[in-house]
Amino acid sequence: MLFRCLSKEGFRDLVEMTLETIEVVGPKEIGRDKDDNPIHHYLPVSNPDELDFDYATTEYSAKTYFLPFQENLSTYRFDEDDWTQDIRYRIQPRAIIGLHACDINGLLKLDKVFARDFFPSPYYISRRENTFIVGIDHEPCEGGFCRSLGTDTVTHGFDLFLTDLGDRYFVAIGSDRGFGALQKVHAREITDEDTHDYLTERQRLAGLFQAEVPVHDLGTLLDIEFTSEVWEKWGRKCMSCGSCAMVCPTCYCYGVMEKVSMDFERGVKQRQAYSCNLVDFAEVAGGHNFRPDSTTRLKYRYYHQHRGFVEIYDEPKCVGCNRCGRTCLAGISPVEVITDLQMDEQT
Amino acid sequence: MKYLGIESQRPKIGVFDFTGCEGCQLQLANKEETLAAFLSCIDVVCFREISSASGEGFTIALVEGAISREDEVERIRWIREQAEVLVALGSCACFGGVNRLKNDFDLDEANREVYGDQPKPTLPVRAINEVVPVDLEIPGCPVSKAEVERVVQHLIWEVPFRFPAYPVCLECKQRYTVCVFEMGELCLGPITRAGCDAPCPAAGLGCWGCRGPAQETNFEEFLSVARERGFSEDEIVDRLAFFGGFRGIA
Ligand code: SF4
Ligand code: SF4
Ligand code: SF4
Ligand code: SF4
Ligand code: SF4
Numbered sequence: 001m002l003f004r005c006l007s008k009e010g011f012r013d014l015v016e017m018t019l020e021t022i023e024v025v026g027p028k029e030i031g032r033d034k035d036d037n038p039i040h041h042y043l044p045v046s047n048p049d050e051l052d053f054d055y056a057t058t059e060y061s062a063k064t065y066f067l068p069f070q071e072n073l074s075t076y077r078f079d080e081d082d083w084t085q086d087i088r089y090r091i092q093p094r095a096i097i098g099l100h101a102c103d104i105n106g107l108l109k110l111d112k113v114f115a116r117d118f119f120p121s122p123y124y125i126s127r128r129e130n131t132f133i134v135g136i137d138h139e140p141c142e143g144g145f146c147r148s149l150g151t152d153t154v155t156h157g158f159d160l161f162l163t164d165l166g167d168r169y170f171v172a173i174g175s176d177r178g179f180g181a182l183q184k185v186h187a188r189e190i191t192d193e194d195t196h197d198y199l200t201e202r203q204r205l206a207g208l209f210q211a212e213v214p215v216h217d218l219g220t221l222l223d224i225e226f227t228s229e230v231w232e233k234w235g236r237k238c239m240s241c242g243s244c245a246m247v248c249p250t251c252y253c254y255g256v257m258e259k260v261s262m263d264f265e266r267g268v269k270q271r272q273a274y275s276c277n278l279v280d281f282a283e284v285a286g287g288h289n290f291r292p293d294s295t296t297r298l299k300y301r302y303y304h305q306h307r308g309f310v311e312i313y314d315e316p317k318c319v320g321c322n323r324c325g326r327t328c329l330a331g332i333s334p335v336e337v338i339t340d341l342q343m344d345e346q347t
Numbered sequence: 348m349k350y351l352g353i354e355s356q357r358p359k360i361g362v363f364d365f366t367g368c369e370g371c372q373l374q375l376a377n378k379e380e381t382l383a384a385f386l387s388c389i390d391v392v393c394f395r396e397i398s399s400a401s402g403e404g405f406t407i408a409l410v411e412g413a414i415s416r417e418d419e420v421e422r423i424r425w426i427r428e429q430a431e432v433l434v435a436l437g438s439c440a441c442f443g444g445v446n447r448l449k450n451d452f453d454l455d456e457a458n459r460e461v462y463g464d465q466p467k468p469t470l471p472v473r474a475i476n477e478v479v480p481v482d483l484e485i486p487g488c489p490v491s492k493a494e495v496e497r498v499v500q501h502l503i504w505e506v507p508f509r510f511p512a513y514p515v516c517l518e519c520k521q522r523y524t525v526c527v528f529e530m531g532e533l534c535l536g537p538i539t540r541a542g543c544d545a546p547c548p549a550a551g552l553g554c555w556g557c558r559g560p561a562q563e564t565n566f567e568e569f570l571s572v573a574r575e576r577g578f579s580e581d582e583i584v585d586r587l588a589f590f591g592g593f594r595g596i597a
Contacts, residue, residue, distance in 0.1 A: 034531035041523060069521040081352045239537045239565040239572075242513055246520035260506055262428055262496050263384035264350040271523065279563040280512040294565065327520075329528060329537060329572045330565075 001155070002173040004187035004193045011169055013163075014185045015048040018095050018132070025065060026097040027055040029235075040159075042096065053098050053164070057141040061249030061323060062096055062103050066110060066127045069246070069273045073123065073256065076267040089126035097134040102144065102319040104135050104158050105151040106249030112313050113252060132177060135161040137205060145212035145335050146320035164197055170198040214337045214342070215316065217305040223343055230340045235295025237330040242275030244301070244324035244332070249315045251275065276301050285339045302337065350504050358383040358503060361393035361405030361424055365419050366472065368447050370489040371437035372411050378492040387494060390504060406431045408494075408501060413439040414492030414568035415447045416475045432502060435475045436495070438557045438590045440489040445488075446472045447591035472593070488557035488590060491543055511541040512562035515554050527553045533578050533586055538564040538593075559592030566596055 006014070018024050028043045029052050040055040040105065042062045074087045086180025109129070114124035135158045146152040154161070159178035163170040171187060173179050190198075245251035255274045260267045274281065277297050282290035291297045311315035349355070364372055372394075376382065392405050408430035414420055427433055440446040449457050450471045458466040475481050486497055494510075501508035511517075515536035519526070527534045527548050534553035536545065540561045547554050573583050587593040 024376050031525065033529040034527075039525055039529070059525060060520075078351065080349070237565075239516075239569050240513070240561075241516035241537050241562060243516050243520050244527075246517065258367075258507075259497070260350070260500060261384070262381040262388070262500075264388070264504075275513075275517070278513040278517065279561075327526065329526070330568050 002179065003190045003195075003198075004171045004173060004182050005190050006162075006169045006171050006182065006185065008168060008186040009184045010187060013050065015097065017184060018097075018181075019045075020092075020101045022132075023092070023094045024097060025062075025094060026051040027058060028052060029055070040068070042099075051098055053136055053138075055098075056174050057100075057144070057321065057323070059323070059325075060247050060325065061106060061321065063098055063106060063110065063249045063252075065094065065096060065131065066124055067114075067252055067254075067273070068109065071123060071271045073269045073271050075246075076269075078265055078267070083288065089122055091126050091130055093130045093132065095132040095134065097136075099133060099135045099158070100138055100141075101135060101154040102151045103249050104133065104154045104161075105319045106156040106321070107133075108154070109250050109309075109313070109315070109319070110252060111157070111315055132181070133158040133160075133174075137161075137163040137201070139205065140209050141322075142321040143325060143333070143335075144320055145322060147209040148211040148215050149211050149316060149318060149320040151319040155232060161298060163201055165194070165197045165201060168194075170194055170201075202259045212320075213338050215306070215338065218316070218338065219310050221345055222303060222307045224345055225341045228341060228344050230337065230344050231295050231299040233340070234332050234337050235293065235298040237332060238277060238294040238298045239330055240277050240279050240294050240297065241329075242278050243327045243329075244275065245275030246273060246322040247327045249319060249323070250305075253281075298332070302334075305334075306338075353504070355388060355503050357388060357390040358407050359390045359405045360407045360409060361392070361430070362391065362409045363411065363422075365410065365423065365440070365475075366415040367412030367437065367439040367444060369411065371487075374489045374492045375487045375495065376410070378496075381399045381496065385499070389499060402471070405429060408433045409436045410434065410440050410475055411436045413443045414478050415446060415449075415470055415476065416468055420470075420478055421474060423479055430480045433475075433479070434498065435481045435484045437490045438486055438559070438592065440475045441484045441486045442559055442591035442594070443472045443474045444590055447474075447589065447594075451588070472591075485542060486540065486558040486592065494542055509563060513541050514561040514564070515539045515543070515545050515548070515558075517541055518543070519548045519554075521545075521596060522549055524549045525553060528572075528576060531576075533573060533576075535569075535586060537572070538566060538569045538591075555586060555589050556592050557590045559590070560596055564596065 023044050025042050027040045028050050029038045030041050030047055031039050033039055040058045041060060042058055045051055074085050077084050114121040115128060140247050156174055157176040161172040161174060253274045253276060254271045256269060256271055258267060258269050305318045306316045322333060362372060408426050410433060414423060424485055435441045439446055454469060485494060497508050500506040518541045519536055522545060532553040534548055535556035536548055536554040538560055539554050539556045540558045543558055
């Protein structure tokens, strides 16, 4: 990988220059919760000071800049007995600055599904290709288990990746686009001192990340524990609200519906994010529901994450960010569910 | 007006109000950008809010409000006899609505409290479906005009329509609201039927359940979620009773 060193002022210039031409999105504090902890969202910023790189995590992942909760797939116009269709992809460029490794890994997983699989999605690809991504190293967030899944570091899927060395950034270059951007702000070649400082910082950070839960052989474990009481225990608590899938950086399920305008002259085909925990997720024509119980639905969410996806792509569909666990009012979190399964298997 | 080459029959619609605030009727006249189109695909034969037309011969009755007087019982029976399709419009018609809170008090006492020494004839509040059969219920306080439009499209052209089965939380998340529980507020979102686009949590108020229960509710877990966060039984019960949608569950 190519590396450069960029002063903090140089980075500021880079953000300001970017802001002159395109939208810049990054971690922004939007308020405080009842215990006075800051709450961050990835939102458009209007100047570099609004970017808060000290954020621990965001309530929502950045996936919706690539897979919006709602998206118009096509619009129609009806004329007498004929109709015309209009399809638009989002092509306006955008920069997302300050993503953590887990979220970039999340995008890499979405890439496999929407950019490289049998049915690549032009809607996704146009957003992905037109988004400039700058990642940043950080200390672990509370409750995250990315280390267990190997998603605490990332080697591609970004344009630039920053490591804060106090007065300067050590920058990994992930694309020609990233390289070009750095040239504009006169990033310099790295010195031995930079490399030394970088390795020291990387080592410090690596020491902070601990594996929270062993996940190797999870696929097999899930098979062994298919009828486990553990699913009853947690599934009975599930309120089938879908919040977990909405905040998850890798959940991508959706429904498609058509709407007609009130004057019956136009129609729209819309994609809306959905979740496998919702009561009618597996309902088919005729009203038969293959997964009428919250216990089975919760189980299959874990099956998709840690077994089904692994079978197709050789990696789990989870980056260990624990957004689902934090957002779940019923307190259902992957670390606890997986730990329970492991204990169940040992007894 | 044609849709996919088919000319529509403009169905005759009657709009009727019972015990309620007329907010749902007002919603029908709302959403100016599509109001003309809305009115041109139906034939309003009876609607105090926007037309002076009044008459019989309606096939679809949109009914707002709950039943709380003897004369209302008679009128809703008459409407039921006339209408091919009777639609209950709004939380009052669907569940009794805020009016239903009255049922927790002694009826005479409540009457005196409100009307002093000129008491009015009154009955315990009932939802429309407790008095006559209802074909379709559009909950909400007030109803969402967009949803009413889709129901009307469904009734005229059989454009597929389903109420969301899932609870408010999904729509709340889809507008990036910070969960009000994190702010120390109570919210009925996890057990209330979505379809409103979750405006109340977005305003920091929490959901008050005006759309009634979602298709499936995990009431037991909801109670422990609320209790664990320190909400008292009274707070929870009051919230659940507010629009009358959770009777039978709560
Ligand atoms: S696991 Fe939690 S967040 Fe997910 S659907 Fe169930 S209750 Fe909702
Ligand atoms: S399943 Fe949970 S922990 Fe895993 S990526 Fe999704 S939100 Fe993060
Ligand atoms: S099936 Fe469930 S776990 Fe899998 S992507 Fe869909 S919502 Fe997420
Ligand atoms: S604010 Fe209410 S509706 Fe929104 S996620 Fe929280 S509980 Fe659900
Ligand atoms: S959030 Fe709750 S109270 Fe508010 S409109 Fe929706 S269902 Fe009604």
